[in-house]
Amino acid sequence: MAQLGELERSIMDALWASENPLSATELQEYLEERARETSGKQLAVTTVLTVLSRLEHKSLVVRDRTVRPHLYRASSSQADHTAELMHEILGSSTDRGEVLARFLGSVSPEEAAALRGLLDQTRDSGRSA
Amino acid sequence: MAQLGELERSIMDALWASENPLSATELQEYLEERARETSGKQLAVTTVLTVLSRLEHKSLVVRDRTVRPHLYRASSSQADHTAELMHEILGSSTDRGEVLARFLGSVSPEEAAALRGLLDQTRDSGRSA
């Protein structure tokens, strides 16, 4: 699934942060805000549109073409997407157990606690396939 | 840190799988073996060397220049590297807890069990910084 570029990532972040689907122009404005402190540079709308198309193509973004302007939303939540990525990475390894061990070693105590809680909740819900 | 290309990945896999550091030529042969079933195609040694240099530049590979031929080894274990990657991905998210929840939801029962065990072991060894 490959890693996203910087602008792609910003746009996904914007979509993930937003409750409602956004138009290209709204995104453009949003991005300008975000960038104001950094390299405050206004992007062309076409730039945003191009990237949105690419993200749509990668199935990360869903576009509503029935309205004008078109509205865009992330096809899955950031958490889902991120978890999926992590899983992919984990799967690319030959020794999952070892990876998980190292992974836990670098996790904060709070997160470790959270994980324990989650594992207890999940304990009985055996996966089907 | 970005994702590795296919050949880069193969080379890292080879280095990770090997006990000892390897020379470019050894790697070349190793890769030919691996590829025999697939697209059995012999790479030029220079190709391997180029990629090794790039990997060295990315600090994934360490090269011993005191011997001839130079010997190459992975700078960290596959497990470490993978865990680090996972951590990076996790860190890129705004809601780690949620991500971990989703992540656990897609983990096999065996892995869940392993995680429980690991968490118990790690319980007391609080991290310093």
Place this chain on the structure above:
DNA sequence: TCGTTCTTCTACGGAGTGTAGAACAAATTG
């Protein structure tokens, strides 16, 4: 020193990404 072995330099083509103008389509309004 001569050849062999190994490494470095240089280079090219293809893919992915940031960037956006030009051209085209739809909606709004006079």
Place this chain on the structure above:
DNA sequence: CAATTTGTTCTACACTCCGTAGAAGAACGA
């Protein structure tokens, strides 16, 4: 309906990364 505004698609270019490797240079054994 015609003109203007708003929005979308097409096309394109530059830059970086990666796979690939030849040519040229360096080191070592005979």
